[in-house]
Amino acid sequence: MFADRARIYIRSGKGGDGHVSFRRELYVPNGGPDGGDGGRGGDVIFEVDEGLNTLQDYRHKRKYTAKDGQPGGKRRCHGADADDIILKVPEGTVIKESESGKVIADMSGDNRRQIVLKGGKGGLGNQHFATATMQVPKYAQPGQPSRELYVDLELKVIADVGLVGFPNVGKSTFLSRVTNAQPKIANYHFTTLNPNLGVVDLKDGKGFVIADIPGLIEGASQGVGLGHEFLRHIERTKLMIHVVDAAGTEGRDPVDDIYKINAELEAYNPEIAKRPQVIAANKIDVIYSDEDDPLKRLKDEFEPKGARVFPISGVTGEGIQDLLYYVSEQLKGLDQAPIVFEQEYFPEEELLLDDLPYTVEKEDDMYVVEGPKIEKMLGYTNLDSEKGFAFFQKFLKESGILEQLEAAGIQEGDTVRMYGLQFDYYK
Template sequence: MFADSARIFIKSGKGGDGHVSFRREKFVAAGGPDGGDGGKGGDVIFEVDQGQNTLNDFRHNRKYIAGNGGDGEKRRCHGADGADVVLKVPEGTVVKDAQSGKIIVDMSGENRRVVVLRGGKGGLGNMHFATSTMQVPQYAQPGKPAQELEVILELKVIADVGLVGFPNVGKSTLLSRVSNARPEIANYHFTTLSPHLGVVDLGESQGFVMADIPGIIEGAAEGAGLGLDFLRHIERTRVLIHVVDAAGTEGRDPVEDVEAILHELEKYSANLLEKPQLIAANKIDAISPEEGAEDPIERLRNTFGPRGMEVYPISAVTGKGVRELLWRANAILKTMPREPVVYESDYEFMPQVEDLPYTVVRDDKGVYVVEGPKIEKMLGYTNLDSEKGFRFFQKFLKTAGILDKLEEMGVREGDTVRMYGHEFDYYKE
């Protein structure tokens, strides 16, 4: 079955942790810190593959996880970077956040290879945190966490001209006659499942891409049948051609059919009605004029001509009138920008909170000793004698998770906490 949407889970790799170690060599009495950095986590990358035209592969495998970065090691050894995951998709695939429905990226136009989730940055080893006052840092930076998302992939066919209409009105026959596409053609009363694309060559180095958009039924905009799946393909096209059965061989009224399609387009997106639209009154070879009956071609022109929709009587079987229809569509395309419709991203990733390396230990006298490069720096420029400065430092300790760590280690009210020569009595706010 043709698949033009899929729901998958993606996750980047976690960054490797920095390492804590010290040089221990013969004849080196006091080796300095030599803990290496952690490796970067793998990215989740989407890439356009011109050889694909469906999302079928994502129907069977719904979870994609990149590799984690390796932890740093002693002797300044850097952890290995995690392996990336590259998801190859057809051009025109829109990646959306499943929860909010917001667009993350549209794999169209210049978006050929896009990093959607970045792997976590590797943590720094303790060799980076030696200072004049802390020459034996017992801490290293943990790797940044992975990012994860549940996303929806939607394939929106890219074509210059889209053929729309009810099932069995001759769209597939018309496409096969004018292009290199070979859709299956039969007298079906249900709709084709997949859109077919073909290149229309008009000669003189002129032509365009035409798509047979699967048949739309009434109620499609509310999700009846596969309506929403089909309507999304129309958004990419620049010109729409309504194909109707002018002869009424299936007992359908061509004017009512066009009105019904226009109604579905408007309900799905009012912007669709702003596209240039032509009407291909098909099957004129089967029209049997009845005495006193209004000519169906004139009915179509009288109804839709005032709305700016030109009517071209054609026979997709014999080819009569088809050339005029194609050249008119080509002329309209020349007046329009060539750039494909590319949807802008409206999704914002939450920035990751910086992990601050620090240690909290309890010495043999029951004092909680807190150390870390950021803490030392904060104490250097914060005036703890002022109420405002002390409040600022307290907020920093809370935001960095240090107060939670003290609670986790069992600190009680009245216990002493030491930080680089400063001693505090611990009290809950």
């Protein structure tokens, strides 16, 4: 069975604790502190692997834990940093926080590698805490704790065009004729249990990627049959080709079929239902009656609503080229950027909710901000990255630190110190 969804537990590594020790050498009876710093805990990183096309591996193993950083040692020895844990996923995988369902990362487009949980920062050894009044510090900083999350992985295929329609209307036959895909084809329902991808190559070079979304049925939006397993794959498509059995070989009415499938799309995600559709009236090679022309009924019903109807035969190939060139022209007028789901859940932002203390004080010509809240934030935030720096700015504003600095009289160009971090203040 094609695996396109999995729930796993991930945990980053704890930072190693700082060490408390003092120099003990011959003729140096009162050596100073020399406790080393702890090592950094391992990060949990997701990375796109071009060779993967399912999430099958995550169905068998569901717990992934990075190692902890080593504690510091004597003689200023720094504890070893832990190795990161790298989880490989296919392109198109969306990572969501399980409880809220919010997107943490979409492994698509330019996003090939993302740190989802940062390991804890190593604690400082007691060598850092010696002052003129405290020359024998017996305190070292503990390493930052690990972070943990349950995350849902969902694979949403990346295609410009989606093929939708009831089972056995000829979607797989159509796909095999217009692309190099080789889907399983047989005359029974639910032949297709996996989304099949293929590339349509046109003479003018304006090709596109098309996905055969497995057959939908009534109730799919509520999870009936395999509904939820497949509907998610339509979410990235810009346009849909709605394939219907115009000949009614299954005894169903093609007009009624289209309304039923569109109702399922609307119930699942109204935004998807609003995307452009083209109707492929398939199996015209087996229409023998002239009394009730199904093609005229389809055109009269849907073309006034903006959906072009193309009579085609997946078996003989009739009408398919006209349909493909029309779809290609329609895609040119749509946004060319790939559909990528924006990040909604930021693991670091949980720090903003922690009710930990901090202080804002002026020392000489510098403003000093300290406290457990600041230590925790700096321990998890990578200020060298654009996202990390944006989070840092948001943290200063939403935690009230900027407001307190202004109340303390800070002016533009004044220096702010937060433990090992120094920066100049500008609005």
